[in-house]
Amino acid sequence: MLADVHEQGPSRTVILKAAHHYKTLSGHITHCHNQPLSVNLCASIVLLIKSAFGTSCGSPKTSQHGPNYRSWQVSIVYGGQRDQFNPLQCSGTILNDRFVITAAHCLYDLNGDPVPLPMLQIQSVNNVAISRSIARVYHPKKFNVERLDDDVVLLKLDRPFLFNSYVSPICFNSTKLVSPEIYALDTYHRKAGMALMIRANDTLYIGGVVLYTTGSSQDNISFAGGINLEPYAVWIDTTINRHLRLSVSEQKCQEYSAVAATKEVTMWIPTVVLLDESFDFFKPLCFANFISEHFLLTAAKCKSATRSVFIQHYVWDTEKITEFEFYTIPSEPNGIALVQIPDKPRKFNQLINCLWTEEDTPVKFVSQVKHALGYHMEDYFRAEYVPTKPIKLVDIKHCSVIESMRIQSAPGDVVAVKKGNETIRRIIGLSTKGFGSCYERSVRSIVEKIDWIESIVWG
Numbered sequence: 001m002l003a004d005v006h007e008q009g010p011s012r013t014v015i016l017k018a019a020h021h022y023k024t025l026s027g028h029i030t031h032c033h034n035q036p037l038s039v040n041l042c043a044s045i046v047l048l049i050k051s052a053f054g055t056s057c058g059s060p061k062t063s064q065h066g067p068n069y070r071s072w073q074v075s076i077v078y079g080g081q082r083d084q085f086n087p088l089q090c091s092g093t094i095l096n097d098r099f100v101i102t103a104a105h106c107l108y109d110l111n112g113d114p115v116p117l118p119m120l121q122i123q124s125v126n127n128v129a130i131s132r133s134i135a136r137v138y139h140p141k142k143f144n145v146e147r148l149d150d151d152v153v154l155l156k157l158d159r160p161f162l163f164n165s166y167v168s169p170i171c172f173n174s175t176k177l178v179s180p181e182i183y184a185l186d187t188y189h190r191k192a193g194m195a196l197m198i199r200a201n202d203t204l205y206i207g208g209v210v211l212y213t214t215g216s217s218q219d220n221i222s223f224a225g226g227i228n229l230e231p232y233a234v235w236i237d238t239t240i241n242r243h244l245r246l247s248v249s250e251q252k253c254q255e256y257s258a259v260a261a262t263k264e265v266t267m268w269i270p271t272v273v274l275l276d277e278s279f280d281f282f283k284p285l286c287f288a289n290f291i292s293e294h295f296l297l298t299a300a301k302c303k304s305a306t307r308s309v310f311i312q313h314y315v316w317d318t319e320k321i322t323e324f325e326f327y328t329i330p331s332e333p334n335g336i337a338l339v340q341i342p343d344k345p346r347k348f349n350q351l352i353n354c355l356w357t358e359e360d361t362p363v364k365f366v367s368q369v370k371h372a373l374g375y376h377m378e379d380y381f382r383a384e385y386v387p388t389k390p391i392k393l394v395d396i397k398h399c400s401v402i403e404s405m406r407i408q409s410a411p412g413d414v415v416a417v418k419k420g421n422e423t424i425r426r427i428i429g430l431s432t433k434g435f436g437s438c439y440e441r442s443v444r445s446i447v448e449k450i451d452w453i454e455s456i457v458w459g
Contacts, residue, residue: 056168057072057168057169057170057171057172057203058072058169058170058171058197058203058204058205059168059202059203059204070125070126071126071165071166071167071168072093072094072167072168072169072170072195073091073092073093073094073124073125073194073195074091074092074093074094074100074122074123074124074125075088075089075090075091075092075122075123075124075125076088076089076090076091076092076100076102076106076120076121076122076155076193077089077120077121077123078115078119078120078121088191089106089115089120090102090103090106090191090192090193091125091191091192091193091194091210092106092122092155092193092194093170093193093194093195093206093209094161094167094168094169094170095154095169095170095172095206095236095240096169096240096241097157097160097161097162097163097169098156098157098160098161098240098243099154099155099156099157099239099240100122100154100155100157101152101153101154101155101193101195101206101209101236102152102153102155102192102193102209103151103152103153103192103193103209103210103211103227104139104143104145104148104150104151104152104153105145105148105151105192105211106153106192106193107120107137107153108145112145112146117133117134117137118133120133120134121133122134122155122157124166124167126166126167127166127167130161130166130167132157132158132159132161133157133158134155134156134157134158135156135157135158135360135387136156136359136360136387136388137153137154137155137156137388138153138154138155138156138239139153140152140231140232140235142331148211150232151209151211151227152209152227152229152232154236154239154240156360170195170197170204170205170206171203171204171205171206172205172206172236172237173205191210191213192210192211192212192213193209193210194209194210195207195208195209195210196208196209196210196226206229207228207229208226208227208228208229209226209227209229210225210226211225211226211227212225238451239451247357247450247454248454248458249354249355249357249450249453249454249458250357252292252354252458253354253355253357253422253424253426256352256353256354256424257354257422257423257424259348259349259352260349260352260423260424261423262349263347263349263350263423264350268314268315270311270312270313270314270347270350270351271287271311271312272287272288272289272290272296272309272310272311272312272351273285273286273287273288273309273310273312273410274286274287274288274298274302274306274308274309274310274339274412275306275307275308275309275310276305276306276307277305277307279307279308279310281310281312284310284410285302285305285306285410285411286298286299286301286302286306286410286411286412287409287410287411287412287413287414288302288309288339288412289353289412289414289427290345290348290351290352290353291352291353291354291355291427291453291457292352292457292458293344293348294340294341294342294343294344294457295338295339295340295341295456295457296309296338296339296341297336297337297338297339297353297412297414297427297430297446297453298336298337298338298339298411298412298430299334299335299336299337299411299412299430299431299432300326300328300329300332300333300334300335300336300337300432301333301334301411301432302337302411302412303326303328303337306324306326306339307322308320308321308322309321309322309324309339309341311345311346311351313346313347313350319345319346321341321343321345323341323342324339324340324341324342325339325340326338326339326340327339327340327456329449329452334432335432335444335449336430336432336444336446336449336453338453338456338457352424353414353416353424353425353426353427354422354424354425354426354427355426355427355446355447355450355453356385356417356419356426356427356428356446356447357426357447357450358447359387359447359448359450360387361387362384362385362386362387363384363385363417363428364382364383364384364385364394365382365383365384365385365417365428366381366382366383366417367381367382367383367415367416367417381393381394382394383415383417383428383429383443385428385429385445385447387447388448389445390429390442390443390444390445391415391428391429391442391443391444391445392441392442393415393441393442393443409431409434410434411431411432411433411434412430412431412434413430413431413434414427414428414429414430414431415427415428415429415430415431415443416428427446428445428446428447429443429444429445429446430443430444430446431443431444432444
């Protein structure tokens with residue numbers, strides 16, 4: 001299947017032309033977002049990044065039946081078998097041994113309701129015995145299934161693919177020039193999520209993702225629309241290669257652990273609070289925690305009323321900061337926030353925290369309340385982290401004690417844990433309400449926001 005790139009105004013649309021090996025098909029061009037399922041690719045054709053692992057990518061495997069153009073193509077199906085009871089949901093394309101790319105709306109049913117991930121399986125189209133589950137999903141932005149903006153998603157597999165003659169990745173390269181011809185596969189793959197490909201010599205590179213096709217049957221496609229991936233190239237590269245390199249957060253954690261190793265051993269727990277105009281340290285508006293020399297982590301709801309950042313180093317050793325800037329996620333007014341201050345605080349080694357970065361590893365742990373006046377509180381509650389889920393507080397036996405402390409819990413309080421023999425604690429979750437009410441049974445997972453945090457703090 002060939003595709004021509006037609007331009008109209010500031011946008012580009014991919015019109016797929018096909019027939020059994022290249023019949024011309026009819027179709028028309030619309031403007032961006034005019035239709036519920038836009039056919040426009042509202043930017044230039046994608047520039048991408050090459051697949052890793054040293055595997056030969058984008059080179060169809062040759063067998064006695066000829067070149068196998070499906071080695072990077074997968075089916076996303078209900079259940080573990082593709083049949084009349086477990087129909088094909090969508091197609092997808094292998095980018096590396098851990099990631100598949102497809103259309104975001106493929107994770108929803110025809111009513112617009114999300115399909116539970118455990119109900120979906122990813123299968124090689126060459127060998128259905130090669131099957132994987134979806135461990136987690138990554139969206140470039142918050143996806144709205146009614147608007148269908150940013151209709152692309154990365155699926156992380158529960159375990160890696162082993163590449164062979166049946167399974168191999170397509171290439172993904174940012175240096176290739178746009179070709180006027182984009183190749184798609186034959187009738188089997190005329191489904192949302194399949195790859196639009198750019199040919200360079202004998203190698204195929206993914207250039208976009210099909211969103212939908214129309215026609216009287218799968219063998220008679222009259223029109224297809226897809227999304228160009230260029231606006232998402234950096235996001236895709238960062239996401240699919242994260243497990244190949246040490247994240248910025250992890251690098252900084254190693255650095256800060258060395259810094260924290262020099263801190264003074266004391267029963268006093270330094271505290272950072274956000275105060276409103278009443279300036280009442282014993283009833284703080286919110287708590288905050290340093291995660292770098294100039295940034296604190298807190299709750300977004302604290303933004304409007306905060307008038308100062310107050311650091312209690314010791315009983316009479318304090319630091320007041322009145323110049324600061326808040327960063328929040330616009331779509332999450334009750335989520336997390338970052339506070340930037342102009343100067344590194346005194347006794348930074350006493351204040352710094354790390355971020356938990358092991359996003360795929362479930363963990364159960366005991367968390368501590370770290371802001372009591374002069375006390376080192378332990379074992380106030382047990383917590384459980386499950387990837388993609390809020391942090392679950394599974395045992396809050398002592399929350400009434402927290403409530404009676406001289407400094408009560410407040411929004412911005414964190415759930416933290418020490419990893420191994422590290423000298424510094426890692427923040428894994430944040431409360432947007434505080435723990436003192438004894439009612440909140442879950443808190444925000446920081447792991448899910450690592451990309452956003454890193455882009456602001458160290459970007």
